[in-house]
Amino acid sequence: MEDRQRAILIKSASLFPPPLGVKFSYGTAGFRAESSILSSTVFRSGILAAMRSLKTGSLIGLMITASHNHVSDNGVKIADFHGGMMTQDWEPFANDLANASNSKDLIELIADFAKKENIPFGGSQSGEVLLGRDTRPSGEALMEAAKQGVRSVIDVVATDMGILTTPQLHWMVQNRNRGLRVTEFDYFSQISNSFRNLMELIPRGTSPEPFDAKLLVDGANGVGGEKLEGLKKLLKDLDIHVRNTGKEGEGNLNERVGADYVQKERVVPLGFGPNDVGLRCASLDGDADRLVYFLFPSEGSKSIDLIDGDKILSLLALFINEQLRILDNKEKMGTSEYDYPVKLGIVQTAYANGASTDYLKELGMEVVFTPTGVKYLHEKAAEYDIGIYFEANGHGTILFSEKFLKWLEAKIQDLAAGSEMQKAAQRLLAASNLINQATGDSLSGLILVEVVLRYMGWSIQRWKSLYQDLPSRQVKVKVVDRTAVVTTNAETSVLRPLGLQEAINLEVAKYSRGRAFVRPSGTEDVVRVYAEASTQQEVDALAQTVAEHVGRFLG
């Protein structure tokens, strides 16, 4: 590293000293912590993103958000050149950077890593980092810290995109690196144009009941509500009403609102009431990368009927499968051989309700499991021609491989104009343009779900009855050190502390269809417990006793 670069880094790093006695870890979705202790970590993440840009010769993204966490938290994550999460190979370096206790160690770490990775500081290569933030009050100052980090690396520029949803930033990085224009208007236009294409491909008059267009959306008082207000202006066929938009007086970010609250607590979010009984409702999270639907079943009921990520996944899988079936329908269409063995894969985590996995398997679908975290699910889904991934919490998307899309485009040209097969191929292509190909995105996901429900002619009640969820319960346990829990087998089994898994097994064995697992959260300072059983009473008892064991083993 040349002297000039070293001097710039030393000077800027001195402005962002790390907090004493805190250990940061690049977890499920980057670094997260109470916002007041994050400026050095965000500054250093700016350096990290700039180095990644020089290494890859591409635009890199940096998002400042703590998504579903409390408003006083914040966080930072890096979007890699393909638009997905940063390569896991760089996570240990990210941790070392965040935890370097002084500027000297920091500079040595950077110099060593740059040498190992052949990162051309001050050479012919230039770089760029695109930055976005959610609506948290701490975001503005942290954005400045991130920009200073990026600008501490010679020849790398920081482009501040202001307030964005996390998926918008991922989408922008992916598409800019493909040479496309990526303003917010471009993002909205892509969604609204493909929405219109799909709407035109819905067969007329096939639905037994008139479709109720009205949709109520809980924006979690975050960035998603405001963006949806903008997007919906381009979606004339939809009747979307956004609540909890975060406007003055509407409430606080994620406080008794939003997808995480609705999915975990199964209660009506603030802003919804008796007048909404029976209506189709959806909930976004704080940075609009999660989506769940819900139904307020009856007046006086505090609880909701939840349509979680598993049911969104099932609906979308049915739609995709149906189009593939039509494309394969040789006898009916009398066309040539189905000449591409499309590999369709479904990716879930241990949180997926057992009934959803059974349902998908009964449909003949290939279902695989990964640990929690979009970074794992996305990577797995990308192995298929069409990979559909969703976490039960509503985080997910459908990925289409480039090879499959090329084949699909050629197929559309070959097939008889206006034929059912051509329409099925066109629907798949439009869906691939609509739903975010870089990461899970509640806005594009919501619009696709709305079209698919129209295509199916389904009310939310019909959708809900696709299968009966097994009763489940999630609880959090505060412990002294959550990293003491080490899991294996896609987080379904505990390796450490010794004896905890045996204790869980004994509890699970007491219940029919019992299942339980524990894992350290990567976004909050807690250990999470998930349980399933045949009745709600049983599952509550199971979750409770497992949580007690966690407390006993971990203190």
Ligand code: G16
């Ligand atoms: C993030 C991740 C998700 C994960 C969630 C909870 O979501 O992107 O993949 O499911 O955290 O993770 P954990 O259980 O480890 O706390 P978000 O919406 O908070 O960015």
